[in-house]
Amino acid sequence: MRRSEINNAIIASRAFFEQHGWALPPEPKWDVTDFGLGDFKKTGLILINLAEEPEYCEKLMYAAKGQTTPSHTHKKKKEDIICRTGILQIKLWAEDPAKVESTDIIKLKINGKYTDITSGTEVSLLAGERVTIESGVWHEFYPASDECIIGEVSTANDDLNDNFFSNPDIGRYAEIDEDEAPIVKLLSDK
């Protein structure tokens, strides 16, 4: 990813957060990624780590229409993915969709109530709605609205060691081409 693209993504999402009443903490911990695939408009996500504790984690995320967070799972982390603004589509699988065409039933908590869904089902979340994703459940999400603010509340987060993607070409952090000066230091910046 070009640094200019990262800077622009931060400026645009910052404006959207502000417009929708989401005040960011002082010195937000920004994480902007194209998942190493070099096509931020297609596979891209902007995250801010709000709380990172050994017991829990909270993130605020932003994606624009067309941007997918590709299918992945966590071996340790259990997380609630929450639509805060807009409409969020989230697809869930019992097993890695690149390897197995599973039709297993997933017992998924949607808005706090257990619901049986078939692996591969897509759930649509309106603002205020959430799904609770147990570790081991594969998931992919993208906005159905032009823009989307997404929350994440979870057990401990370890982005380096606890993200398992279907696509083996994916790297969790972007490789950066320094075409201009950074406006913020990313979590992945040394």
Ligand SMILES: O=C(CO)[C@@H](O)[C@H](O)CO
């Ligand atoms: O877990 C999630 C989304 O499900 C994010 O916190 C990761 O950082 C994505 O890699």
